Amino acid sequence: MRACVPAPVAAGEPSRRSLLSVGVGAVTVAFGATATPAEALAPNATVTAPLQTARSGTGPATFTSAAAVDPVALASAMIRHDTGNPGDGALTLPHARMLRHLFEDAGARTETVETPKAGNVHFFARVPAAGPTDKKPLLLLGHSDVVPAIGDPWTVDPFGGEVKDGRLYGRGALDMKGTNAAFAAALVRHLREGARFDREVIFWSDCDEEQGSHGVRWLLDKYPGKVEPGVVLTEGGWILNQKDETTPMLASLTCSDRRAILVQVETRAYATHTSKPNEGQAVVRLGRALELLGDFRAPIRPNALSRTYFKELSRATRDRAFAAALRDMLSARTQPARNEAGERAIRASGHPELHNAMMRTTLAFVGADAGYYTSIIPGRASARMLVGFLPGGDDPATVVRGLRELIADHAVLSVVARAGETEQQALERFTGYLAVPASTVDTDIFRMWRRAVTVTHGKVATTAAQFEAVTSAVPFREKGIPVYGMYPYTVDRDALRRMHGTDEYIKVEELRRGTETVYQLLAQLRVPRGSGSATRGREGATGG
Structure with missing residues (x-):
């Protein structure tokens, strides 16, 4: 193992104390200028009051603490580090140094682990158990890298970390520097309070979650035994409001990820001069194939986790038409009846894109390529799309075969495999990913999450769920380690649509409330001072 030992503070670099100076009643962070722009934090930023919400009969409690770090200021500082991952890893070392200052100031042990790409590092902070224990560690797993902010125009600086109209804007605000800030701020608050x-x-x-080959699986394989958790908390389930957009409706903790396979659609003709266009132009043929694929709708086939989620959603929603459609979908005895009810539920949903992905196989078009000179009609045109699958849903080989037949008169469809891998081998590998069992809900951490959410979000319904995307959870789930996904704040449709899109944002007060949710979960792991053993927790060691 090769680790980066924390370096001495360099000239022009802020000290840990200047980064995090604790005051009375609030925590003030005097971010100074750093030696290089890449390491710059937030000049003149202030971490102000934590979440303050009035108590009501059904609403959340009031949360204040002199030890709290404002997650909004922390997330803003994270965003100002451009950790865009172009596909081969991001520059995360300056971001890791900022986290090192935060955690070491609170008394945690820290470590950075280098990858083969210079400046691309994993960051760890560890808080040991209070004493001898038979409980395995809880891992809070986030990622520092973000998708690039190029191609589509933003109205704000994607790496400015700007707060405007109650929203924190920037690449990664939602995925997942917001949650990373919530994890870090909640844990640091406990440490400052002297928690054990x-x-x-x-x-x-993690430094390579979005793309790249040096992420969680790489580190676990390279350093066996370095991280052996009992339970993992990472990104995943959402908290949704009723259609009034103010009343929490349903909080979900995801126990399984969807997976997607990349396919290419290609057409060929003959290249020629633009003065003599032919009828079978490659671009035109590609357009016809894409139109057919764009109209494709896979059957509605929610898996077991999605059925659990939609059952709870039908009980939690106040929208009677939506609830009825969900009940009809779940009780349908034929595929046509299930399809009709599912489509009705999607139309009635306040989050149609999210719920569509939890019901069926989906196609997402991610790129196209044709042409290279204005006086040449190209002889080749291609497009790429991700085919997303639910575990326990459609068979990937069958879906690929059906899509291939659908466009056979216009284009050729192929699975993008690894180097030296056949399409059949790629499909077999992918099918194996889908066969990884979902995480059990019979753990103390799952129960602690339920209690924490009800503290911060009132009488909100809670459920296990299927995540609509993929995370770094698979290497742990393959070993039978429970992994739960949470974005601990409420989101609306607009915020979800901007995830990986333009003007990505998170609502400021929701980030603060979500941080309190994480804090309340961790509070249930605390042991009294003077306790002789760490095993004397709130619950037994079940599952974690």
Whole structure:
């Protein structure tokens, strides 16, 4: 193992104390200028009051603490580090140094682990158990890298970390520097309060989650035994409001990820001069194939986790038409009846894109290529799309065969495999990913999450769920380690649509409330001072 030992503070670099100076009643962070722009934090930024919400009969409690770090200021500082991952890893070392200052100031042990790409590092902070324990660690797994902010125009600086009209804008605000900030701020607050936990708590910020080959799986394979958690908390389930957009409706903790396979659609003709266009132009043929694929709708086939989620959603929603459509979908005895009810539910949903992905196989078009000179009609045109699958849903080989037949008169469809891998081998590997069992809900951490959410979000319904995307959870689930996904704040449709899109944002007060949710979960791991053993926690060691 090769680790980056924390370096001495360089000239022009802020000290840990200047980064995080604790005051009375609030925490003030005097971010100074750093030696290089890449390492710059937030000049003159201030971490102000934590979440303050009035108590009501059904609403959340009031949360204040002199030890709290404002997650909004922290997330803003994270965003100002451009950790865009172009596909081969991001520059995360300056971001890791900022986290090192934060955690070391609070008394945690930290470590950075280098990858083969210079400046691309994993960051760890560890808080040991209070004493001897038979409980395995809780891992808070986030990621420092973000998708690039290029191609589509933003109205704000994607790496400015600007707060405007109650929203924090920037690439990664939602995915997932907001949640990373919530994890970090909640854990640091406990440390500043002198907390001792009934098990080790590990904070890990992965550097290659979005793209790249040096992410979680790489590190676990390269350093066996380095991270052996009992339970993992990472990104995943959402908290949704009723259609009034103010009343929490349903909080979900995801126990499984969808997976997607990349396919290419290609047409060929003959290249020629633009003065003599032919009828079978490659671009035109590609357009016809894409139109057919764009109209494709896979059958509605929610898996077991999605059925659990939609059952709870039908009970939680106040929209009677939506609830009825969900009940009809779940009780349908034929595929046509299930398709009709599912489409009705999607139309009635306040989050149609999210719920569509939890019901069926989907196609997402991610790129196209044709032409290279204005006086040449190209002889080739291609497009790429991700075919997303639910575990326990459609068979990938069958879907690929059906899509291939659908466009056979216009284009050729092929699975993008790894180097030296046949299409059949790629499909077999992918099918194996889909066969990884979902995480059990019979753990103390799952129950603690339920209690924490009801503290911060009132009488909100809670459920296990299927995540609509993919995370770094698979290597842990393959080993039978429970992994739960959470974005601990409420989101509306607009915010979800901007995830990986333009003007990505998170609502400021929701980030603060979500941080309190994480804090309340971790509070259930605390042991009393003077306790002789860390095993004397709130619950037994079940599952974690």
